[in-house]
Amino acid sequence: MSLWRQLRYGWRGLVDRARREQDVADEVAQYFEEAEAECSARGLSPDEAKKAVRRELGSISAARERASEYGWENGVKVVIDDLRFSARQLWKHPAFTVTAVLTLALGIGANAAIFTVVERVLLAPLPYPNAARLAVLETHWDETGKTIPRVTGPDAADVREQASTLEAVSLYRGGSLGVQLKDHAAYTVVTIADANFARVFGLKPVAGRLYTDADAKHVALVSERFARDNFGASQAAVGQVMRVEGEPLEIAGVLGEPFDFPGGTQVWVASPMAPESKSRTAFNYKAVALLRSEASFRSAQAELRAISGRLRMSYAKENRSKEMVVQPLKEALTGDSRPTLLLLWASAGLILLIACVNVMHLELVRSMERQRELAIRRALGSSRWRVMQPVFFESMLVAILGGAAGVLLAFPTVRVLVAMAPEELPRMHEIHLNFRVLGFALGLSVITAVLSAILPAMHAAKVNPAEALKSDSSRGMTRKGAGIFRGGLVVAEVAATFVLAVGAGLLLRTMMTLDATDMGYDTRQMLVVDADAPAQGEADARRAVRQFNDLFGQLGQLPGVTQVAGVMGLPTGIYGSNGYYETRGGAPVDADHPAWSNFSVASPGYFGTMGIPLKRGRDFGLEDTQTSEMVAVISESVARQSFGDRDPVGKQIRCGLDSDKWMTVVGVVGDVRQDSPAAKPGAALYMPMAQHPLYANQIHVVLRTEVKPLTLRNAVDERIARVDPLIARRYTTMDAMVDKSTSTERFRAALISSFAGVGLLLAMLGVYGTVAYSVAQRRFEFGVRMTFGAERGAILVSVLGHATRMAGMGIVIGLGLSVALARPVESMLVGVKPVDPVSLALVSALLLITALGAAWGPGWSATRVSPMAALRGE
């Protein structure tokens, strides 16, 4: 109760300071009046009474002072007064305040935003039940050290049966497919998964039911979004029928948001538990597994190794050196984005470092300005802490303001980041600023505060009053050490900026290389239609091919269209296949390293439409039909690797795409870069659509246009709908597809460049601040020199020389750092070496120019110093 009283009274004193002071004053006055009255009663005159009382009780103000000192709130009051004082000081130095707060805001904003992304993508657990026990199964070859995130059906089935550490294993496959509803079709991410899928992820439907093994091939689950978009509500979707790859499927249930694994899946189709593919060399499936709660990844891996060993014994040929490995799902999902995010994080860290250095530097200059004031206060007897306190509070305020501004800045930055992020960056839709990140930002700003406060405060408090009063800073008699330290800060800043700018330079040059890369075909003026025609069985597929052929003819008639073709296996496209092939009459085959190639299925006119040059032989034609001789066209790489100097035309080739029949090579075309401009031009094997109908109903239709490609969209769409409204279709351009294939590189380059820009700005501020300060300090010196006849030019040179020295040292250190740090970014570069003389030279020049530019203003003002004014002093 008394504690409560303490708090209450103290609080009252704090809130109503005037009243408490009045209270004490009244009480003391009354005390003294009573005392005087008593004296008067003894017969003293009022004047004598006053003197007597004063003699006896001391002065009235001393008593008042003493009485009002009591209470914990007085300590608080001192702090509040100091804070007020600091705030007033900041208000009086707007240039300093704004620069420091903005600098911190930039540093903290960038870090909070990047950390938000890092936290969500790399650190936060996956939003699934049992997230820590979710795993993916992958195939690894000891001999080559290669690992692919896929498994074969029979291998996975054996593992599922034998592994006791895995509670459930689910096989799935899928991708972007056309889903045919009653009267229209839509491209949707479809996953074809067995009944274990729901067990692995612990799924519960929000409507309807899950599927079982008995439902295989007849039943599907859809996402809440899909149900809403196509049927209005989850309940309404249950029982509806749709078609995927020609199969009619009944919707059994709806999965609640936000579940959309893998990769934004909207439709999950039931597949049988026993995999349909019986080949141990066809990696048709991806596999997810749930570890038993008592198992660990280590024990699961040990067991998989044993099982893989047994499979190697039983299937010596197919399973040679093959091993199934288990990896946490989170790592599998986010592993690829890790280097990019860590690079961004490191860059953001550099920005923060630069920001801290800048703020520290600003604080230091501030504290030097008030060195005299502090020295006087020390000389008058203030304790070291009392002197340090306002300095400390001032930097704390700056840091808090900066932190708050930084967090405000982080919100839009995160939104921009998410919007900019490449599609490959996982989990981006989960991202939003959260409390952990706010905590991180707050922690950062407090650390920054402590860092930038403690140094100047210690500096201020250590000052020996006599020394400080002697070294009159405005007379150019500052102590040497402080100048060196400040110069060092600027050098550090320049070095950090250098590293960032070199990184940006390398990534930008990579981007330039990629943009200028010859893909092997002409990307300009090309409309691309993803088209998925419903087909069930070969007869349907053949009908689809005929339909497409009709369509190509009709589309070719459209004004603005010059050429039309269709292809399964378009470079950077969603469809494609690849694998081993054999030749007859070619170079001898190395059994250990069978020849490998991308497979494409194309219509006649594809090469012409794409601008892929025909080097020998002929293109496919209408004469290549289901019943005529099987033919193929190969790319130059295939010709080189399998036929050497011999003419491949007329030779035999076969692959495992859909049949093992031999095909006659009828032509050779140029190589293309299949996946992105970063890929090497590689082997490609083309087969005619008419002869491979099962791979010809999900294709890209490519249209070479004379006008802007997307302007033809409506006309094209109308033609396709007239042929068959159930063909799912989606439009883009070849340029856009190629751009998208380099979006990760673009993302990295854009972010690092903006970081480098911010760094450059901050470094410029740093150089400007230091030079401007030193010019202000040396006004007196300049005045003296000019009085004795120094040229203005000489003075300008001495100022610019100062800046050049600092920048030069920073550049040298930055050079060393960039060379040392080059390795980690090597894998992100294309067409440029990690130690790139051009980037290094450009960045050096840029930083030097920036430093000189920043020093020019103060240097110019130094030459304008009037000797008389400077000598007259303050």
Add this chain to the structure above:
Amino acid sequence: MTAGNTDVIQGTLDMLILKTLSLRPLHGFGIARRVEQITDGVFKVNPGSLLTALQRLERAGLLNSEWRQTENSRKAKFYSLTAAGRKQLRAETTEWKRRAGAIARLLETEG
């Protein structure tokens, strides 16, 4: 300080205040005057210390205060004992007597 006047012994001021107020509520000067009277001027109370002590005791819940008129119709802050204050006074009195008795006995045997 003139001879015969002693500053209040450390720690006894609280007890003296509580004792003085146990008879009736008084204002600050009244308490000081009273302490001097009772102790025949042995103890002199400094107004600064007294007012600080009063605030401390009030916040500890031993006193209540209230502004009202004095006999010569001036406004003054009157302090009165709370129940907790009374209890504290009894406890301190007992404790003081015990100690004073012990010291007295010690001095007697010495003498």
